[in-house]
Amino acid sequence: MLGGNSVMVKKQTKQCSKCGQTGGLLKSIFFATIKGEEYCSSCAQRYIDEIVKNIKVTTTNNIDGYKVVDYIDIDSVEVVIGTGPFSEFGGEIADFFGSRSTAFEQKLKNAKQAAFKKLKLNAHEKGGNAVIGIDIDYTEFSGNRIGVVANGTIVRIEKI
Numbered sequence: 001m002l003g004g005n006s007v008m009v010k011k012q013t014k015q016c017s018k019c020g021q022t023g024g025l026l027k028s029i030f031f032a033t034i035k036g037e038e039y040c041s042s043c044a045q046r047y048i049d050e051i052v053k054n055i056k057v058t059t060t061n062n063i064d065g066y067k068v069v070d071y072i073d074i075d076s077v078e079v080v081i082g083t084g085p086f087s088e089f090g091g092e093i094a095d096f097f098g099s100r101s102t103a104f105e106q107k108l109k110n111a112k113q114a115a116f117k118k119l120k121l122n123a124h125e126k127g128g129n130a131v132i133g134i135d136i137d138y139t140e141f142s143g144n145r146i147g148v149v150a151n152g153t154i155v156r157i158e159k160i
Contacts, residue, residue, distance in 0.1 A: 018043040048121065055120035056130040056157065063130060066157040072128045076151035077118040079111045083144040108146065112136060115150040128154035 014029075015022045017037040023029030032044040039047060056063055083104065115136070123131050134152035141147060 014038050016040040016043050018047070048117075051124045052117050052120045054129065055123050057116060057120065057134055057152070058130075058132055059134050061133050061153075063132065063157060065160055066130070067160050068130075068132070068155045069158050070128075070156040072123075072126050072154040072156060074151065074153050075119060075122050075126075075131070076149060077115050077122065078147060078149050079115045079118065080141065080145055080147045081107055081111045083107060083146060108138065108148070111146065111148040112150070115148045119150050119152060123154040126154050128156050130155050130157045 014031045016031070016039055018039055019042075021029060021040045021043075023031060023040070030041040031038050032041065033039075034044060034047060056066075062068065116134075119131055119134070123129070131152040131154055134150060137149045139147040139149070
């Protein structure tokens with residue numbers, strides 16, 4: 001009971017399926033549910049990195065040494081990032097002196113990598129092991145935001 005009221009507080013404890021680490025209301029550990037199992041944030045990241053490492057991607061419609069055995073789906077992912085005032089200021093100075101804006105370049109690189117990661121995870125969830133014919137588009141939004149759109153065909157491939 002809390003404060004004289006008959007309020008019951010149920011403690012919700014989660015346990016990582018991989019390492020067994022527990023967390024709950026008082027122990028702030030972030031958990032992710034992947035395929036119905038709970039993973040702590042570090043185990044979830046390792047699991048995702050392993051998945052991403054094994055999914056092949058290409059801008060072409062085939063992968064040398066492999067044959068497409070199943071066309072699963074056409075998929076598209078979007079990533080929007082803010083450039084922030086420091087990147088804006090640095091970009092303006094770089095423009096003034098005619099040099100490259102490395103802060104913007106790094107943000108675009110990070111957004112592209114995040115889009116590829118999302119596309120690979122979608123392929124894994126749908127039963128694919130490759131994404132072919134990838135196309136990448138960039139767009140600029142108001143309010144110092146940049147969008148990256150990546151799309152491609154999710155397929156299942158086998159070694160020839």
